[in-house]
Amino acid sequence: MRRIPYGPVRDGWQLTNFSLGLTYNDDVLPDGSMYSYWREGPYYDFTAGEIEELEQATATLYEMCLEAGDWMVEQCPRRTVEGRKRGFFTSVCDPQTCFLSRIGIPEYTHEQIIRTWFDGDAETWTHYDKDPDMRLPMQTPDFSPTVYGRFDLWYNGAGSTPRLIEFNAQTPTSLVEAAVIQWHWMDQTGVTEHPWRQWNSIHDRLVGWEATDGEPGDPGAWRRNIAKLREARTWLPEKPKIFFAYETSDTSGEDRMNVAYLMATAEEAGFPVELIAMSQIGWDVAGDRVLFVPAPGREHEAQPIDVIFMLYPWEWFWHEEGGKAFFRNMADPSKRGTVWIEPPYKAALLGNKALLPVLWKLFGKDPERGKYLLPAYFADSKGAATLTSYAKKPVWGREGGSVTLVRDGVPITDNPSEYGSDGRYVVQELCELPSFDGLEGTVHPVIGSWLIDGEPAGMGIREGIGVEGLVTKDNCHFLPHTIESKN
Template sequence: MRRLYGTARLGWQAAVEAEGLVYNRTEVPGADPVSYWREDVFYDFSTTEIDTLFSATQQLFAACVEAGDRIVASDELLQRMRVPRDCWDVVRRDWEAEPPSVYGRFDLSWGGEQSGELPKLLEFNADTPTSLVESAVSQWSWHLETGNGLDQWNRLDEALIEAWTRNLRLWELRNGRKPHVHLAWTSEDRSGEDQMTVAYMADCVRRAGYEFTVMTTEQIQLDPGDAYFYDAEGRHLDVVFKLYPWEWLAEDAFGPSVVADLRRGGGTTWVEPVYKMLWSNKGLLPVLWQLFEHDSVLSRYLLPAYFADDPARLDLVTTGYATKPLLGREGANVELRAPRSGELLAEAGGRYGAGGRVWQQLHPLPDFAGPDGPHHPVLGTWVVDGHPEGMGIRESDGLITDNLSHFAPHTIDHHVREARRP
């Protein structure tokens, strides 16, 4: 695993924007806007390293399934993870029913084979992961146009079409008709990232052979007569891909109606399903550690983790630790503490600090330093329909990957292609 420099393509800014990356300009407080997309920098992996990441992703997903079984069977865990009590029955029902689910993203820390260890799980973005357009589309175009590397671990576009096709055909078989798919994003997002993620997913639905409508979550309407959900044109919402977290939806004014609709069945099918509340919650981390601490294989991919009210968390004082809110995004409200002294190494502000927290053993991100300073990558490995299908990399200057991070493309075996050039 190496961080390499390349040559920028002419007109690359317009190219990535045309592909949907309209949120490329990142506003930095007190400074000029910077590019989110790294055009002339990339990470190169060996084939063996990609195999390691594939295996890690595959085994972690299987571990999350076992963890889900443990959580739904335990009122105590559901309570400790702050899953709303009104949702327990529908979460349990959906977990057993396995309704349509399309994608998720593991965030892993790894410095490659040279690090002498295996990838470590930082968290699972299972409900509303973004950085999808840049992972599936922009970095693949970059690879083809620059000729960097022999290949790229990136089968995301094909896999997403296949996932929508399989899941919607199952819906069709169960309901006796083809669904109309709605895809929704909240107008509260001003960056354009959510809107473009939804637009890309809509294109995958189109290529899967289904009709669709793109809308905002604010346009979803509840009929007070039959208590079903409709769009502004009066069309019933059969299947909705919602780029809106379940914990937000559960707290909204429509939340009780959504839960009631799920409870009675035959209403709207939500993608991702409500059981993703179990996986998008950082409480998943201590459950995984409790299950697999002594597993000779899976323990190598995990960091010790505990709920903040578990006395065992104090074992992490000697190693250093991160504290994370149960429900948080983009590194918000994360704190990193130094071994033994507990000195604050890094922190990020945000609006998620009031809920429960978990402690996770400190595992500083690797540093691929350059002339412009440190670069700490997080490897986002994508699971589509339960299968590992690709990777996207975000790198930050600091130890917490936040909303000021950059996206860097990747290649496989760049040195082999370089050796073949005349």
């Protein structure tokens, strides 16, 4: 793993990147200077062996996350038929015993979190008919697709072991620049002649590829997941329309373009699509359906939503007005409830920092799998007191918000934000990001290792500058990478 400080600078690279979807590159800093999110010139280079190590770490970490999700679900009384019966009119989830309640997830969401986690496995989860007192099992299995996710990893090249910093499981961004922009950069600069060139099969794994020269093809994540979904929800057409929703309050355009890119891959895979705002998602009280409402006053043009991708945190959604109705709508596939991508479990079980102490509890002593982890504990636990150098993170937080790094008992950097106001924090043993020399000073890269449909698919690299750059924030730069560059 090398940082190449003086790579090629393409003529007109800003316009090229903009035309490929990086419309959110430029910004003005508080001191009036211009900021470029994409770094043209420097890049990181890896050996094929290092890429294989990152790929193996990604696959192993995802396996561990699935086991950790099972453990979390086991702590919830609503996982059993009896627990759901007892909890039909009352609360059965005590924060002392139910893990989901402990980390602040409303109890009314637990059943759907667990149901989407088990994908309606008939032996694990039982669906009921419309009469809750009858409790008759239905023979309709269900399925909740998951398309993507991103691990943030510490890595310093050969001789080091990748370590998990966190899992962006539900709403990871930087997808456009990882899947498209850096691929075109590599193709246009020709800085490597290695057969792999770059660890980046993100686009192909989303869209799929045809069989050639005896090599098997792959239908891709969209076709594979929708096919499974149609097995469970037989009324869906062969190519159901997929809505893609983003939050318009993000004025940078980053959310819109990440969603638009995913929408383009679904369209390339053969599905009808439509880009909408979160504010255009409505509710049909009479029909108990989720709707797309083009605008206020145009309710007569509303369309039922069968399948929707949403780049919006579930932990916000389930605290908002109307959240209970949307979760109730998911309960029974025979009612044509809306399928949400990514499903609720991605936020509740995998996409928050509470995953870190669970992984350490389950695998910290495993010599083969535990090596990819850092010791982590809930901040109010006895284990937390054993750490003198650590990162303190809110259970529910994003883009480095409210993360504090402590070295030998002394804070070295923090990032105050609204996250963590509920007092729920975890601590993770401090593992400072690697240091490389950059033009502006010391830079610190973090590896973003992508999963498509649960499979390792490529990486993107972001780096911060100086001590503040030890916490990766929204103003950190994105740099491309190669495999065995000629430079």
